[in-house]
Amino acid sequence: MTRAQALRAGMTLAEITHRVRSGRWQRLFAGVYATFTGPVSREVWRWAAVLRAGEGAVLSHRSAAEEVGLCRASQGPLHVTVPAARRVTAPGGVVVHRCRHVRERRHPSRQPPQTRIEETILDLAVGVPPEEAMGWIAAACGARLTTADRLRRALRRRGFVPGRPVLTSLLDDAAEGCASVLEWRYLREVERAHSLPAPARQWRRPRSGGYWYDDLYYPGERLRIELDGQAAHPAETRWRDYRRDNAAVQSGDTVLRYSTGDIFDDPCRVAGQVADVLQRGGWPEPAQPCGPGCGLLPADPGRDWIVEGASLPVL
Template identity: 50%
Template sequence: MDLDDLIAAQRGMVSRAQALAAGLTAARLRWLVESRRWRRVHAHTFATTTGPLTFEARVWAAILRVGHDAVASHRTAAVLDGLCDDAGPVIHVTAPAERHVRGKIDGVRVHYAHRLPLTRHPAASPPRTRLEETVLDLVDVASHPREAEGWVTAACQRRLTTPERLADALGRRKKIRWRPMTEAMLVDVAEGAQSPLELRHLRQVERAHGLPTSCRQRRVAGHRVIWIDVDYPEFAVRVELDGRVGHVGEGRFRDRRRDNRATVDGHATLRYGHADIFGNPCTVAAEHARVLRTRGWTGRPRSCGPSCPVPMIIKETGRQDAMPLS
């Protein structure tokens, strides 16, 4: 590849070593910089354009500065693969563990990995880690379990990978933070939970309180195809879990039409948001149990802990239902 093609492939970026290998002399390179036709971005790394650098150009500059075999990783790779939209203020690059990059690189954080030859994508440009490895890298550095959940569910919800592929990649890692939680979460995601909100409902509302097993992300075909977040078809009860995305503007009207259609068809629809599921899962479970019991469920919810109010709420509700009308 000649120098012009190389520069084009690297979004206008080139390293000193590449320029010299392509036939430029050191004097010519110095003149290009001094005449401001090129500009230094990092040590021995140059932009061949004078305008603002694009995100991919900044990524290439960081990779070239770190050196041979370096790849974009973590949040930077996540943006390149469409896993998230916010790149943050820092470009993340991973280098082979045997290399040590001297000095601080402005706007760049360097990570090191022993397994980099196995985890880098074989063909992506700019070079980066494989999608599954990127997700697990982000899980590993997550400061909170909910953040780790968010990366896994986002990757599956955006159809960038599958729980099975993530589980396979996880099995090849010797050390990773949040491993037990991530292993359990991948099983749950494989069963249909597609967001931290849905995972929280599955674990802390349904399972923790002994409610019936629901169908998740159920596709219902009719005049228009709809998706049900949580469905108890035996009892004609549906639960919609509303995150912020997709439930404003036109999304809100779609929700209303869906709920109205369900009511006409004889279904009861319960709707909850983050504050309900994360803040009051026991109260949500009690509401589920009340509606399910009025529609034929003969089971009884159980307490999830010493302070869980669910059994008492159900007991009081049953007592009120049994009171004669005055």
């Protein structure tokens, strides 16, 4: 609650002062109070930052992302955006951004006041490395908070945007079904760089009581590829992943599983392995080297296939 809100509700300055001095209220910022005792959560601090920033202020950037669960609450600064015409002195622990279009970018119903999810993602994706930008885009689309098309429309509504071509390209990749940075790196460094065919992404297949979701699937060659990023495949879900892989093999499919290290450190080897299995399934073309120093391994149809660095279940 702000001091102005308390006064409008009928309290006096003396009553406010007494409640703060007695410990019943806690002063968070100048003129902003927590009307309870005990620990102050990050959620309360976000509300307090908006109240302290005043009229027209909204949560934005990482603070808005925290509010919708796109990232964990941190101990870093709180971010708010205010109308460009206002001058707000940022209190300690708060970063104040100014924007001419803050009213249009505000979410129509969420509380505390905050930017729309599309605007939040674009705020976070502008001016950062492509991998970090893709992380925000994939997180929002993967959580079904927005879509690549909605993000593209929001981008078009903005004027000058540094790195617009890069952002547009990342949104195109997200529209193809990349639901994580790891899947995006596979698309760029493995699939496109080595002229592999495009798989179906986020392939859904029925199972008892629901569906299995495969990261990548080549239906014609009966090849499923799982990319084990820590966010999408934490240790506690390992046995579920094993059951899914076993069911796929039982149905006649081949399963290859790769870790973050495989895709980031040796995409050429991964491309060679995928191409080898695809050729066994009937794909007629070999993988192509990505450049002069490509470490693409030649296919050897006579050898037994082992996915290095992976721990595949045995039926």
